[in-house]
Amino acid sequence: MGRAPCCNAEAGLKKGPWTPEEDRLLKECVEKHGNGSWRRVPKLAGLNRCGKSCRLRWTNYLRPGIKRGKFSKEEEKLIINLHSLLGNKWSSIAARLPGRTDNEIKNFWNTHMRKKLLNIGIDPVTHKPRTDLNLFASIPSLLLAANNIGNLRSHFDNALKLQADAANLAKLQLLQGLLHVLTSGATTTPTTTPNLDLISALMGSPQTSLCNKQYEGIMLNSNSNLSGLAFMNPLNSFLNGDGAVATVPVEGSSSSGQVGLGSNNGASATNMDLYTPLASNFTPSLVSASPASCGGVNPINSSDGSIGESPTSAPFDGWESLNLDDLNTDLGWKDVLKQISWLNT
């Protein structure tokens, strides 16, 4: 024999919105008897409701300390951060936002945050660039933009002179160069808004993205092998013109880190500030929903659900400074791109 049932289906219990009178009864009951047994609460309170319904009403609306109203910017950022770590563990997220309930956060995510992330090409589930967008549909705009800028060919030609083994790096070069083309200003593109579909498609799938270590190691090694660039030949043929070498500023270093594209003594880091992920202490600002996929350690303590130290990074540093309301501005886009540009392949 188990326990006696909580809510008898045949009881004809009331459903739907709670009345102020029901709220009053429930509140009085819980304050008087506590909430140790929700099964007993309806009877004690004189409510024709299921205990489960009472518990939900209490935890979401009646219990003391509930914070109502709009989420602050800080809360928004925190939710994004926590969601990137915890996924749809709404109760765990709510536990870290005083006064907010899991239900409220869940609703907020599904109606606001989810939409915002989708709009900027971020998959709200994985927190990585969306992969459901069509690269090939975007190729014409890619080529147009590349032709206009007309300075990428030398990137690849120079790179081909180097030795090879880093196909991933090569793709990254292309990606970064293209991002540059698409975002570096109104002088070369008709609008200051990048081609989202293209960017998203270029970002690739989470399964094949470079791991942080690999990425970092390759980028900081000026002697990296680069014959993998050969795969780009079809695209390369479109990229005519003489251009500057893509230079990537290295955080924490006085010099720029050139990304295997030959010498570039004079190039400044001007627009390439966009590509700061190559810093020696760089860590991706977005994390996979499956951190282990990159060889890392799950940052969530499996025993108590707490957030532990990430093995390689503080996973959401960048997100904290990302103002989603600014995404319609050029500056906003650059921030986004900075956040996601560590992804590739």
Added chain:
DNA sequence: AATCTATTCAACCGCCTACAT
């Protein structure tokens, strides 16, 4: 002003786990 459409969010549903019997 009326109607239609989109959005929000409170509440329900069903599943899972821990625990009482």
Added chain:
DNA sequence: AATGTAGGCGGTTGAATAGAT
């Protein structure tokens, strides 16, 4: 040990509301 429920959780629904036409 087996059984079956309570409590908790995430997903989903649908009524209420806001905005557009």
